Amino acid sequence: MSNLNRIEVLEIIERAFREVGEESDIPLPQDICEETRILGGNSPFDSMHVVNIIVLVEAGVSDTFNVDITLANEHTMSQSKSPFRSIGTLADYIVGALK
Structure with missing residues (x-):
């Protein structure tokens, strides 16, 4: 996918994260960046919030x-390292999946 731009994908994910x-009414990190957690670790979200982010990212x-x-899907959910760990890992996954 030649017109798929990783920077635009990052912006879509960050927008969904903020929305x-x-x-x-969840307090978000001041500096949202590629390393910001979406799932697990010190993520501010529970699983339902992550589902909402996924839906917004897919639409974006x-x-x-x-x-x-x-x-x-089964592929993303069964990976040993979830693509939903951080904004950057999700962007990498999307860019790779759409090539």
Whole structure:
């Protein structure tokens, strides 16, 4: 996917992260970056919030790149290292999946 730009994917994920946090009145880290946790560790979100982020990211990728992607599938959920660990790992996964 030649027009898939990792920076745009990062922006989509960060936007979804902020939107879910703001809608749920969850205090978010001041500096949201590639290392910011989405799942596990010191993530501010529970599993339902992560599902909401996934839905927003899927919609954002579809709207931006005109490509449908399903992030919550058997492949992503069965990986030993979840692509949902951080904003950067999710961006890497999306870019790799859509090549």
